[in-house]
Amino acid sequence: MAQFSPPSDPRLESLSARPSLPLLADxxxxxxxxxxxxxxxxxxxxxxxxxxxxxxxxxxxTPDMADHEVRKPFWIP
Structure with a gap:
């Protein structure tokens, strides 16, 4: 089955590429x-x-594949 993954957000990638941050910031x-x-x-x-x-x-x-993907909760990739 095809894996649907949203494009990554470059704004978040640049933040996570920084050196270590304080615990609360992490x-x-x-x-x-x-x-x-x-x-x-x-x-x-x-x-x-x-x-x-x-x-x-x-x-x-296929419509079945789409239905399977649509029924997933938002926290499941």
Whole structure:
């Protein structure tokens, strides 16, 4: 089955590439990264749910595959 992964956000990559940060800053960065990933997954899955069977066929996904992806909770990659 195809794995759907949202594009990474370069703003978050630049933050995580910095040298070590204080513990609280690391925690805040982890939370911010998780929230951005979750939001991106949810938006992508909503968009996938709105595609017609013809559009799904164009991108090489069956309706069953799309349904399986759309039913996943936002925290599951």
């Amino acid at each position: 925690l805040a960065l982890w939370v911010a990264t998780a929230v951005v990933k979750w939001d991106c997954r949810q938006r992508s899955r909503r968009a996938l749910a709105r595609l017609s069977p013809e559009h799904l066929k164009d991108i090489g996904i």
